Amino acid sequence: MAVDTLATSLEAATVVRISRDEPAWLQALRNSWWRRVEADPWPTGSEEEWRRTKLDGLPRDGALLTEPPLASYQIDPALADRGVVFTDMATAVREHPDLVSAHLGLRDTIPAQASFWARSLAAWTGGTFLYVPSGVEVDEPLIAHTMLPDGSYTYLPHTLVVLELGARATLLEEVSSPDGAAAWFGATADLQVGAEARLRYANLQRLGDSVWRIGAQRTEVGQDADAVTLNAEIGSLVSKMGLDLRMSGKGGTSKLLGLLAAGGTQMIDINSCQDLLGSHTTSDLLYLSALYDAAHAAFYGVTRVRPEAKQTSSYQECRNLLLSPKAGAEPIPVLEIETNDILRCGHGATAGAIDPVQRFYAQSRGLSADEAEQMIVRGFFERVVAQIDSEPIKARILDALAARIGLAELADEVAA
Amino acid sequence: MTTGFAAGLRTSDVAPGTVVPVVVEGRPLCVGRTLDGRWGAIDDICTHDGGDLGDGELDGNAVECPRHGGRFDLFTGRVLALPPVIPVNAYPVHLEGDAVVVELP
């Protein structure tokens, strides 16, 4: 890869500058992560996770966005009184330093995304902080929607979500940006789901058509906890996302869901690692993609069951609909199973066109070719869409999908 | 309808039994001269891994890719040995004096 030790506009001085007015503990934390970046700034390109997406074209010259537009973080005052904190990271550092310092930047992620994780922990200037104390259940979905400006910049927000024992919350982070300018959006998210807690986390990306998104999402699921994450990839030119999922306590369950709808010359490349360390845990993955024009999707997912994890259950699935001659997919679900005491373990991957029988059937009902295709794609996505509990979140995701799939009907579904 | 373009090579630049990489009118090519004095040219790309053939060897009329041994016919572009399966384009070559001229579409 051409990148090796080539500079970015981001340097040690940048980190010093942005942390000038921050508390000492945070300056120290940023510096130690920056040293990690310097030690190992980029993947080599020969790692399995990086073979299919070259970083040569990554826009590296943009200045760091130090005054990012913030989402409006609305929270019911009654919940705030009970100790729920839902705000941007900078505000959280100022108003709840103890909470942030107890949970921020304490863990590393999988090697494939390590350098990007480190970069964002050193140079974050935005991102969401959600903290839910023990036993508190936040029923209403929390939504953080950021609209990024036009321009060539580098933006590396870090989101930190901490659910204590028995807490519950649902969060959607949505980001959009205009078409045209090449920018580097390197958002990372650290989701800590405590024992018996329940998290629903959705990430909806509607970035502009020249943006490179290099993301990392780390989810740690505690004993008997339950986490569902959903990544909806609609925009960007190149989107490389690393999912690090650890079932570290006994008896937790998790589901990683994904919806990808890409066109033009987009490349969406997802790598995931589901690490089952605790016994009686369940972790499933379902990533669905619809690829138009000359878009490509790659998926390299590893399910790892450790020797000490008994009676685990996992199924990893990646299905790709190819909707034009130049679209392509490379789904590679990998299993590394180190014990025989498993309840269920498997994976499946498919790639191909719409079944001509399905198409014929739809058209024989009077739909045009386009309408038939749109309806079938919508039906294809239903397996994931049906698992979105929250109606407002489902609506926003369907709205984003409609833009890509081109379905008037989707808009009706949203309105209904 | 092809037109001849000077490859920027003289006959002395290509030893018999070798290929030389050269870019002609923006097209990366491998120009080769067999031991028995025939000249040919193919695209400088191995359709197996997308890399170039440039440093490869010429064995008879077979241009051999240095990375995995795939072979292409210097005169037709046909695949003569796996792992590539897709042929490359071939272009006629003639000499004008000692200048090598490649006919491109």
Added chain:
Amino acid sequence: MALPNPALDKVPTGYKYGWNDPEMKSLHVMKKGLSAQVVEEISRIKGEPQWMTDLRLKAYRHFEARPMPTWGGDMSQIDFQDIYYYVTATDKAVQSWDDVPDYIRRTYDRLGIPEAEKKYLAGVGGQYDSEVVYHNIRADLEKLGVIFLGTDEALTKYPEIFKEYFGTVIPANDNKLAALNTAVWSGGSFIYVPKGVHVELPLQAYFRINTENMGQFERTLIIADEGSSVHYVEGCTAPAYTTASLHSAVVEIIVKKGARVRYTTIQNWSHNVYNLVTKRAVAYEDAVMEWVDGNLGSHLTMKYPSIYLLGERAHGEVLSIAFAGSDQHQDAGGKVIHAAPNTTSLITSKSISQGTGRTSYRGLIKVYPGCHGAKSTVRCDALILSDEARSDTYPYMEIDEEDVTIGHEATVSKVGSEQLFYLMSRGMSEAEAAAMIVNGFIEPIVKELPMEYAVEMNRLIQLQMEGAVG
């Protein structure tokens, strides 16, 4: 039990396959290690044409230049200089029955292997005495125009056809081990089946009287001309003992329009062997290629039989069984490259790991643009029989054409305690019950094996199960 010293076994005179000339024997000094001189000497002793000597030397240069692969099994213990690259028939007869490991001798007894065959399998005897059987088969094949020889002999007897195809499916520089094989190959089978000829009897390696049947660097080339069909079988379910610790064979197969080839291998090398093989076939229009691959032995096997579907409606199948006991790693699978429209493929892999064994499925389905109508199904199932065993699946897919149907499914499971309980309640011991379940697991592939292999396979599994459960 002591047997006569096999070094005293007489090597037949007038040996057809070239290089047991007593004069040459006395000139040749056996030594370890690889160099350009060793490569040249091998070629000279075989009396090869210059083009083959040149190709061997070129391949040797590629072998030296190429690094070892960084993926797959652990090959760090292989010392290329600690290997004999040229072994004659008499050199091979130096092994004595006393050297044959206990576990192998016991397996022979339990499987009821006849005495003469035991010696042959253990590399102790001079050669398996199937001369009469062989001659009759040979006559039938000649009548059909089928060529079936050792590769060494085919080079000199059929040079044009040999040169036309040799190295076109797996070139010398394809990978490090293929380069090694191209430099030092010896033995293997050459088969040519003429147009429209159907060879009914499966051709087996030991039909050629050639003590290189278990050669380290075999090179096999099979050409099935248009509309023909042939089934080739190599190996044996009973364990084969050899002191040679590196086996690196290359098999190239060309299946022309409308032809059909099945290549069955059952490998059960002793547990000191590194078995690193490159096997590849090309299938043209309406052709069918089937690899049936059983990996039971060796310390490490890395083998991915491949099929390049180059003509419309060509079909490729890989049926793979892998069994890894303690201290074994079977890294196997299959690759299919769809390079023409309306091609189809099926890969079925069944693997079993027990003790501290490890099985890995590694495969690739690649569809080039323009190959519309391609259909492929890959099904990998793994059974893990013990706590410390391990199973991995690495299924690669590169799909660059829209109008296709490509799917892959895999499961990993253990022998269910309810299943076991049910069978034991019918009066079976735990080992018998486990064996039955495992045999049921691999049945879809075993039923494709020639009868005698299938029977032996089932008995072998039974034996393995006695160590597995409890």
